[in-house]
Every structure is written in structure tokens, then in C-alpha cells.
Amino acid sequence: MSRFYITTPIYYVNAKPHLGHAYTTIVADAVARFHRALGEETYFLTGTDEHGDKIVQAAEKTGEAPGAFTDRVSALFKDLWPRLDITNDDFIRTTEERHKACVRAILQKVYDAGDIYFGEYAGHYCLGCERFLTDKEMVDGKCPDHQTAPELISEKNYFFRMSKYQGWLAEHLHRHPDFIRPERYRNEVLSLLESGALEDLCISRPKSRLSWGIELPFDANFVCYVWFDALLNYVSALGWPDGGKFHKFWPAANHLVAKDILKPHGVFWPCMLQSAGLPVYRHLNVHGYWLVKDTKMSKSLGNVVEPLDLAERYGLDTFRYFLLREMRFGNDASFSEEALVARRNADLANDLGNLASRALSMVQKYFGGVVPEAAPEGEIDEALLELARTSLENYRGLFAEFRFDRALESLWELVRGLNKYIDTSAPWALAKAGDTARLGTVMYLVLELLRKVAVCLTPVMPEAAGKLLAQLGQEPAAANILKELTGFNGLAPGTTVAAGSNLFPRIEAAAEDKAPAPAKARAAEKPAKEKKSVPAPSSAQTGPAESVEYADFAKLDLRVGTVLGVEKHPDADKLLVMQIDCGEGAPRQVVGGLAEFFAPETLVGRQVVVVANLAPRKLRGLESKGMVLAVKKDGGLELLTPSGAVTPGSRVS
RNA sequence: GGCGAGGUAGCUCAGUCGGUCAGAGCAUGCGGCUCAUAUCCGCAGAGUCGGGGGUUCAAGUCCCUCCCUCGCUACCA
Numbered sequence: 001m002s003r004f005y006i007t008t009p010i011y012y013v014n015a016k017p018h019l020g021h022a023y024t025t026i027v028a029d030a031v032a033r034f035h036r037a038l039g040e041e042t043y044f045l046t047g048t049d050e051h052g053d054k055i056v057q058a059a060e061k062t063g064e065a066p067g068a069f070t071d072r073v074s075a076l077f078k079d080l081w082p083r084l085d086i087t088n089d090d091f092i093r094t095t096e097e098r099h100k101a102c103v104r105a106i107l108q109k110v111y112d113a114g115d116i117y118f119g120e121y122a123g124h125y126c127l128g129c130e131r132f133l134t135d136k137e138m139v140d141g142k143c144p145d146h147q148t149a150p151e152l153i154s155e156k157n158y159f160f161r162m163s164k165y166q167g168w169l170a171e172h173l174h175r176h177p178d179f180i181r182p183e184r185y186r187n188e189v190l191s192l193l194e195s196g197a198l199e200d201l202c203i204s205r206p207k208s209r210l211s212w213g214i215e216l217p218f219d220a221n222f223v224c225y226v227w228f229d230a231l232l233n234y235v236s237a238l239g240w241p242d243g244g245k246f247h248k249f250w251p252a253a254n255h256l257v258a259k260d261i262l263k264p265h266g267v268f269w270p271c272m273l274q275s276a277g278l279p280v281y282r283h284l285n286v287h288g289y290w291l292v293k294d295t296k297m298s299k300s301l302g303n304v305v306e307p308l309d310l311a312e313r314y315g316l317d318t319f320r321y322f323l324l325r326e327m328r329f330g331n332d333a334s335f336s337e338e339a340l341v342a343r344r345n346a347d348l349a350n351d352l353g354n355l356a357s358r359a360l361s362m363v364q365k366y367f368g369g370v371v372p373e374a375a376p377e378g379e380i381d382e383a384l385l386e387l388a389r390t391s392l393e394n395y396r397g398l399f400a401e402f403r404f405d406r407a408l409e410s411l412w413e414l415v416r417g418l419n420k421y422i423d424t425s426a427p428w429a430l431a432k433a434g435d436t437a438r439l440g441t442v443m444y445l446v447l448e449l450l451r452k453v454a455v456c457l458t459p460v461m462p463e464a465a466g467k468l469l470a471q472l473g474q475e476p477a478a479a480n481i482l483k484e485l486t487g488f489n490g491l492a493p494g495t496t497v498a499a500g501s502n503l504f505p506r507i508e509a510a511a512e513d514k515a516p517a518p519a520k521a522r523a524a525e526k527p528a529k530e531k532k533s534v535p536a537p538s539s540a541q542t543g544p545a546e547s548v549e550y551a552d553f554a555k556l557d558l559r560v561g562t563v564l565g566v567e568k569h570p571d572a573d574k575l576l577v578m579q580i581d582c583g584e585g586a587p588r589q590v591v592g593g594l595a596e597f598f599a600p601e602t603l604v605g606r607q608v609v610v611v612a613n614l615a616p617r618k619l620r621g622l623e624s625k626g627m628v629l630a631v632k633k634d635g636g637l638e639l640l641t642p643s644g645a646v647t648p649g650s651r652v653s
Numbered sequence: 654g655g656c657g658a659g660g661u662a663g664c665u666c667a668g669u670c671g672g673u674c675a676g677a678g679c680a681u682g683c684g685g686c687u688c689a690u691a692u693c694c695g696c697a698g699a700g701u702c703g704g705g706g707g708u709u710c711a712a713g714u715c716c717c718u719c720c721c722u723c724g725c726u727a728c729c730a
Binding site: 183184187188190191192194259262263288326328332333339342343346347349350351353354355356357358359360361362365366405406409412413416419420422423424426427428431500501502503504505506569571572573574575576591592593594595596611614615617619620624627 | 654656657658659665666667677678679680685686687688689690691692693694695723724725726727728729730
């Protein structure tokens, strides 16, 4: 029996589930149901990722112990899925013992294979840059920016010898063009591999810094950091190494992720598997983001648009259908209530719902609700059946390739074709003329093909499709898409069908407010997974700011300066070179990363706050004396400015 | 700056090897039917296929160049 294994990422539990999580999981569910309906033995996994810094911090904020915190948030995810009709076979948590045991075993295996080394990470550390320099970056053994010899510093950690697998992975990608799909993401990974040298991956944190993690089997002073923990859920849940499930399903592994975690899944994970001696997964399927309109729109409605709320308001099936139909898998798409309502009305209410309604009510009227016999078929019947064959076959093929929008479009060609067939055949005229034989054939074909459509839609809209099948006197559980591709006699004459009903009532007044200028659809709801940075060995530490004495604060010389001139940095995209009058006679040059957010001319004349006694340094070759203070905000940057004009050079205190 | 993906009807997008490829759906307008959830069916749009140049008998479809958008990447102390 053919098998299929589909996974979502395990979701990081430092925040509540949102639209992105819902989308990924609904896609995975539809795919799982699709493969079940193909008759394949299918396993569908999701879960939560629960270790790491951010969890500890988030738990501290709520005053909970990390374990209690993750129990609580993980349950938010686990409890949500049934509400979205998600049929996952398992739900794995990285804090479970079965997972930890697997992580330790694989770490040990990779360690024994010699692919993990202790990071006497002797790096060339430039004090000026505050980071490690690669050999390539150094000129004559010196830092090109500071003209000083970097210091040889070692930081202790464990590293995975990932660089070793660079060539192998590139070759694997060339040999399996659909290993990562859609293709654009495969290209991205390839260029990643071919351009920059793949660096080894830091996989540990000293316990002194982080204790909320899985202890390394070969060094109790360290815990496993991020990917060697999280990614392994895909095999730990299958009971690797001994689980029967592992041998059954792993060869058919399909991962589903959002594009923000392409690198870990497309690069780290295959290398890790290769090193551990496990076969790599079969496909990595990467989707884009849902863009949500600016909050202004929803504020006027009195509430922020909560996508999960929409699922309840418009019906779960409509929500699922919309997500799959509207987004081209791999691309970004924009989520709006208008678009959701448009889909609902045009595709579901008008085309499909009305088709079912008119068909059932005619059978009711002309045949007392009993499926008639089909008599020999004419030319237009054959044309309809031909349309059905291609539509259904395309649906199956496109869906299997994760091209859900095209698949549904293809299926709708049949739906529209059926509406047209009814018009052309005019059953009401046949009834009037008393041509019962012909009438029976027409009605039979409509019902039979409608049934096939319902079977195909089972993965996308389980409830509505099930209801439709029930109305057609069918047993929904028996739905098998493969069987529907051939033959047009699946519906037994004599079957009693229900009277017509409103499967998808039209939604009349959409959300009223269209007034506010629709600000560019921006602000992506990050789907799928909290982005985790994978710090290089030199990563600066973050963490809550400690309190300081006033004397420390006073060390900073903050001044208000007037921007006199601004130019783009000749050698950098994001840098601006500013001449700022700080009341010192001559303006000082400050280089800052503002180019993304401000056009040079818009800054001239503005007063800004400058850290005047910051040690000068060169940025991309140009000296910068000080820095300009700014505040990051969603997708932008705001400069700090005095509320009224002041004399250049005035001290901030 | 480097690499990659795109710029096709008002909107969302199809367009494989260059020659009925100038298309679909939605929206809009007109017409038809009445079984049906005022639903369905038919017809209509002249959109410089981002700009310019080139190859060719023939180019959204190949080459060059320019512009714009998005992603990855470097610089953002």
C-alpha cells in the first residue's frame, strides 16, 4: 500500500496561534485527507516547539515556570485544531520524553560519526566590529575596516560540521529537482549553497546561559540549541529508530513550512539527516505569507480582524476553501473579508450550492427524489463526460503537486459545465414534453457528477462535502477520489436523495466599511513559525536591560544636532552619510542605517539626537562619529526629535 | 551591490518546445431561461503582453539594455 507522511512545523509556543499557523495546518490537513481519500496510508503530524530563551523569558513575564507555561500555551494549539477540523494523527511536544530521547540518540550518533566538535572556536575576533571575521574578510591579517589585527578568541560550544555536506546537498538538489518546491525556493537554497560557503552550525548553549533545553548526551554542561532539537520532531514522533511508524512513513515524508524557515528545513535538516545516517525526506513544500490589510480598516469595525473569528462567522468550510483557493501555493496572498465573501458567493453559493440545489429539487419534482436510470447517451452527454474526465484528472494531479488553487479551478470547470449542461438540456422542457427517458439520463448524469465533485471536495471542505454526499444518499466515509476518475455509474439508480437545500447561503451585505483608503496590504501575519535567529558563535547577547547608576548614564553625551546635508553611502544600500551640526563649529559626519526608511532630502533641516561621544568607526569605508537615535516600529523607523527647535549642540539630559 | 523570482484586460492570474496565445475567473454592460440560493446560460472589452533595441518569414514566448516590485544576501555600533 502506498503511504504518505505530512508534517507542519512544530509551532513555537511563545505566542498564541494566528492566521499563519491556521493556514499551514489547514493545508496539511487537506493534503492528509486528500491522500487518505486516494486510499493511501497517511500519517499527519503537528506539534509544538517548547525550548529556548524566548520561552523562558515569556514564562517569566507571566510569572509561570517554563514547564507550566509551555503546557498552557501548547494546549492552546492542541485545542484549536479540532475546531478547524484538523485530523492530525499525532501531536508532538519537544518537552516530551519520547522526543528528548530521540534527540539525545541522534546527537550521540552524529557525535560518534565525528560530525560534532567542541568549539574551541578559535576565531579572528575584531574588537571594533565586535564579531568574528572570516579569513576571506581579512586583508593582510587585518580587519579592513579598522586596520587592526583581530584578536584570536575562543568561545566554547559544540558545532555541527555542516560545511562538510555542502557539496552533497547541492548535488542532491540537482538530482531531485522537486526536492524543494515550488522551484523558486529550490533556487534560493541552491544559490545559498553555491554562493556563500556553508558554515558549521552552533548547536549548543552552556547551561550557565540557558538551562531550558535538552542536555547534550556527551556533555552535561550544555543543552541543545534550537535546530538539533526542533527539527528532530519529524522523526522522534515516528518513534525513530525502532518504531514501525518510522519505517513505514519516513520514506514518504513531506514537510510543509512557510518561507521564513526555508533555510533550516532546506539546508540544516538534510545535512543533519545525512550525517545521522538517515535518508532525507522526500519533499519540502514551501508556502508564502498571508498579507493582512492595515489595522485601520478593522478598527472602524470596532475590532481587529481575527481570522479565526472569520472561520466561525462565515463557516469553517468557506474559510478552508478560501485559504486553499485564493493563495497560489508558494506566493504571498492578501487576506481580506471582501475576498472571502466574494469567493463564498461566486464559487460556493452561486456555482456549487445552487447547482446542488437545482439538481436535487428537480429530482424531487420529476422523480420523487429517487435517482432515475440513465438511458443511452447522446453527444452532449459525451462532451460532458469528457469534460468531467479531464477536470477530475487535473484536479487530482494538481492537488498532489500542492497547486491547490489550480486544482480547485479545474474542478470548478466541471461545476460550471454542469450548470451549462442543465441549461442546454433544459430538464423542465423535457418534463413538460413527457420525455422521461431523456430526462432521467440528464438528471442521472448531473447527480453522478455532482457526487464526484463532492468526493473531490472532501479534503477541502469536509463538512459541506459530507453533507452533500449525504444528501445524495452516499456514505461520506467511503469517499475515494481515485475511484472517481473512471466510470460514471457510481450512483445507484433507485437511491433516495434529499430535497434541495441551501448548502452555502449567499452572504449579502459584506462588511460595510470601504471608506478608509486601503493602505497597502502590508504587515504580514507571520505564518507557521516564530522566526528564530541562529546566532553565529559571536552572537551578541540580548536579554533584559540591567539597571545602571546615574553615573553610567551620564557617560553618554547625547546632543541635539541639525542635519545639514545627507547623501547615500556610495558603497552601501542601507547607509546614509549625514553632516550634522552639533554646535561644534564644523559639522560632524555620521553614518547610519537609515536609507531604507528615509530619502536623503527629507532629513535635511531636521533636528535629531546624536550620541556624540560614541567612539568613531568606519562604516563601509566612511568614518562615522556618533550615531543617530531612532525607534524601530512595524516596518519602519522613527527618528528621535525634540518637540521644539533647540540650539544645535544642546545637551540631552 | 550580488543572486533569484516577477512585471499580460479594472482586479487575481494562465500562457509548455517562438507561428489561431492575446486567454480564464471575478467585476462591469447587454441578452436568454425559469429547475434553482434574483441563482444559471450566452454575448461584449480593443489590454502598446513594464520601456527601448535586436535575432527571425514569425516573439509575452529567444538575445541585449533600461525601469519597477518582491525575496535571499552584504553593509545597517
